Amino acid sequence: MTATAAIEAVWRIEQPKLAARLTRYLRDVGLAEEVVQDAFVLALERWPSDGIPHNPAAWLTRVATNRALDRLRRTVLIDGKHRQLAIDLAELEQAMPDIEAALDEDIDDDLLRLIFTSCHPVLPPEQRAALALRMLGGLSTPEIARAFLVPEATVAQRIVRAKRTLREAGIAFEMPRGQEQRERLGAVLEVIYLIFNEGYVASAGPDWLRTNLCGEAMRLGRLLAALVPQEPETLGLVALMELSAARFGARIDAAGNPVLLLDQDRGRWDWSLIRRGLDGLNRAMALTPTPGPYQLQR
Amino acid sequence: MRFMMLMIPGGYATAAPDVRPEAEAVATMMKYNEELKRAGVLLALDGLHPPSSGARVSFKGGKPTVTDGPFAEVKEVLGGYWVIDVRSSEEAIEWARRCPAGENDVIEVRRVFEMDDFPEDVQKVAEGFGELKG
Numbered sequence: 430m431t432a433t434a435a436i437e438a439v440w441r442i443e444q445p446k447l448a449a450r451l452t453r454y455l456r457d458v459g460l461a462e463e464v465v466q467d468a469f470v471l472a473l474e475r476w477p478s479d480g481i482p483h484n485p486a487a488w489l490t491r492v493a494t495n496r497a498l499d500r501l502r503r504t505v506l507i508d509g510k511h512r513q514l515a516i517d518l519a520e521l522e523q524a525m526p527d528i529e530a531a532l533d534e535d536i537d538d539d540l541l542r543l544i545f546t547s548c549h550p551v552l553p554p555e556q557r558a559a560l561a562l563r564m565l566g567g568l569s570t571p572e573i574a575r576a577f578l579v580p581e582a583t584v585a586q587r588i589v590r591a592k593r594t595l596r597e598a599g600i601a602f603e604m605p606r607g608q609e610q611r612e613r614l615g616a617v618l619e620v621i622y623l624i625f626n627e628g629y630v631a632s633a634g635p636d637w638l639r640t641n642l643c644g645e646a647m648r649l650g651r652l653l654a655a656l657v658p659q660e661p662e663t664l665g666l667v668a669l670m671e672l673s674a675a676r677f678g679a680r681i682d683a684a685g686n687p688v689l690l691l692d693q694d695r696g697r698w699d700w701s702l703i704r705r706g707l708d709g710l711n712r713a714m715a716l717t718p719t720p721g722p723y724q725l726q727r
Numbered sequence: 728m729r730f731m732m733l734m735i736p737g738g739y740a741t742a743a744p745d746v747r748p749e750a751e752a753v754a755t756m757m758k759y760n761e762e763l764k765r766a767g768v769l770l771a772l773d774g775l776h777p778p779s780s781g782a783r784v785s786f787k788g789g790k791p792t793v794t795d796g797p798f799a800e801v802k803e804v805l806g807g808y809w810v811i812d813v814r815s816s817e818e819a820i821e822w823a824r825r826c827p828a829g830e831n832d833v834i835e836v837r838r839v840f841e842m843d844d845f846p847e848d849v850q851k852v853a854e855g856f857g858e859l860k861g
Binding site: 441 | 764
């Protein structure tokens, strides 16, 4: 196994938590995204020769936080009267010695806030998708571009615009509650389903990276379901995706032509995914007397 | 891609039939299981009774012979497994590295076959395999 592949594996696991933690420290998705990327670049430089640190989460958090401090100090120097920044800086400097302790803190709320912020309805769906794949899936700009069959510059633009919009709209890194949470959850599910469908359309073809979007969407959905287990629509969407993905193998015949559902060889369906999907639907239906759109769509 | 992480606990080969993990060990492992779930990668997991309450059926000479556990000649036995859905074998290995396992435990990481891994003729005779799992 190559050093880069091992580093990428650590990165994929740590990225969402790191992004969530840094966004809470900085209360700015844009700045968090930048310093998290900085940390990854430094890891790619250092780790191949130094080895992967014993506690990669602590290493990455320390590097990203230091980068954030540097950037904030520079901003305060340029505009010394910027009081809010000065306060953030003081808070951040105070938080610094406790990184090891901070890693033990419950990250669930921060992850959920990051999901709600990245998928905020103020952003167009394709910007939400790009930002979510970047912040929560740990995908690079070229990877997102290849998966969506658009130029890299387009993805870079979407992410820059999304970050700017969030900043200008003053979107706080907060947890929506009650009815607002329901509505915001809808905006999140919409994006996860968009990502899944993009992969689903490609799943009959040979383009592995595009098909893999289905996997990214299912992982995002499962993450969300783990964070809000009481939400039937989230379970419904995960079930819908699993039931659809279960039929990948039967969707095309040996000659590469599409096969209609009724003509599909059920033996080629992935029945362990189907069982997971049906379990999910049962749990969703136990939570609500009126099934929502994702539960009905199966 | 799916991987199975096979847990081979140290000393499990000779564990008594009524041996159960202690609450503290289970609590630690639950934290790890939660982490897998939070990452959206966990598909399934199970734990197995000790081999001393199991049996082995061997086929030497083409004929089944049953041996009741424990099995003196077997050093490494399964204690449980996780099935995870991850992006690479490196990611599966990284998850295994993070397991709060005991000093003498071993985790074997193995990729789960998908239908596409087989040549056309095998796929043909294996039709219906998916349904078996339903």
